[in-house]
Amino acid sequence: DQQVKQNSPSLSVQEGRISILNCDYTNSMFDYFLWYKKYPAEGPTFLISISSIKDKNEDGRFTVFLNKSAKHLSLHIVPSQPGDSAVYFCAAREAYSGAGSYQLTFGKGTKLSVIP
Amino acid sequence: SQTIHQWPATLVQPVGSPLSLECTVEGTSNPNLYWYRQAAGRGLQLLFYSVGIGQISSEVPQNLSASRPQDRQFILSSKKLLLSDSGFYLCAWTSGQIGNQPQHFGDGTRLSIL
Numbered sequence A: 001d002q003q004v005k006q007n008s009p010s011l012s013v014q015e016g017r018i019s020i021l022n023c024d025y026t027n028s029m030f031d032y033f034l035w036y037k038k039y040p041a042e043g044p045t046f047l048i049s050i051s052s053i054k055d056k057n058e059d060g061r062f063t064v065f066l067n068k069s070a071k072h073l074s075l076h077i078v079p080s081q082p083g084d085s086a087v088y089f090c091a092a093r094e095a096y097s098g099a100g101s102y103q104l105t106f107g108k109g110t111k112l113s114v115i116p
Numbered sequence B: 001s002q003t004i005h006q007w008p009a010t011l012v013q014p015v016g017s018p019l020s021l022e023c024t025v026e027g028t029s030n031p032n033l034y035w036y037r038q039a040a041g042r043g044l045q046l047l048f049y050s051v052g053i054g055q056i057s058s059e060v061p062q063n064l065s066a067s068r069p070q071d072r073q074f075i076l077s078s079k080k081l082l083l084s085d086s087g088f089y090l091c092a093w094t095s096g097q098i099g100n101q102p103q104h105f106g107d108g109t110r111l112s113i114l
Helices: none
Strands: A010-014 A019-025 A030-038 A045-051 A056-059 A062-067 A072-077 A086-094 A104-106 A110-115 B003-007 B010-013 B019-026 B032-038 B044-052 B055-058 B064-070 B073-078 B087-094 B109-113
Touching: A010 A019, A019 A030, A019 A086, A019 A110, A030 A062, A030 A104, A045 A056, A045 A062, A045 A072, A072 A086, A104 B044, B003 B087, B010 B019, B019 B032, B019 B087, B019 B109, B032 B073, B044 B064, B044 B073, B055 B064, B073 B087
Parallel strands: A010 A110, B010 B109
Antiparallel strands: A019 A072, A030 A045, A030 A086, A056 A062, A062 A072, A086 A104, A086 A110, B003 B019, B019 B073, B032 B044, B032 B087, B044 B055, B064 B073, B087 B109
16 A cells, blocks of 8 residues: 555656656645655755645745645756756655654655756 | 775675674764665665664565674675565665764665575
8 A cells, every 4th residue: 555656667758857856645634745866876855845834835946735635746857957857756654653663655756867 | 084884895695694794884873774675666765773883773574683792893694595585786875963964875786685
């Protein structure tokens, strides 16, 4: 049962345009959402996060939108740059419930290719 | 600043051999520590997590085990590796404080079983 789904395995975008990466989730207990970027042979790097009490969080070229009613979040990258080419993982965490919490559930990732 | 180290970066092991992967964190105290595996074409699967020394929780039953002998050291082990243990193993940490804290990952170990 995949609780975090990234339905697009790959995405190609022209340099300078907007990249939109999508993520859907099924667990209504998730209250914290994150996006990670991963280059080959490296660990994922934290990009941006959003709490369930917000619907938008912005950090430079990166904006994450959360639609709780649709159980959907998206990452917008504007403008896209060739260095943004990587695999992007969406992750989610349940509300804190005591010791042992903070486990993240990851999607399978979307490979973004930004074409110069 | 906090840093996380994993080694080795790559490892080739025969089936049935033992395994020990090590992860250490610097610059923080009492972190929560995690071991993930990414199999080919799959997302990150949580294997183990630890909220303190000697405290290990397993998420997926398998022939792997984890130990936390020191506050900032997390070890992934196996007595006998299987072909299905091949994959990319990642260690991560997060602050032990309550709140919205991202996990930070090491650079991973690429494990190939022959």
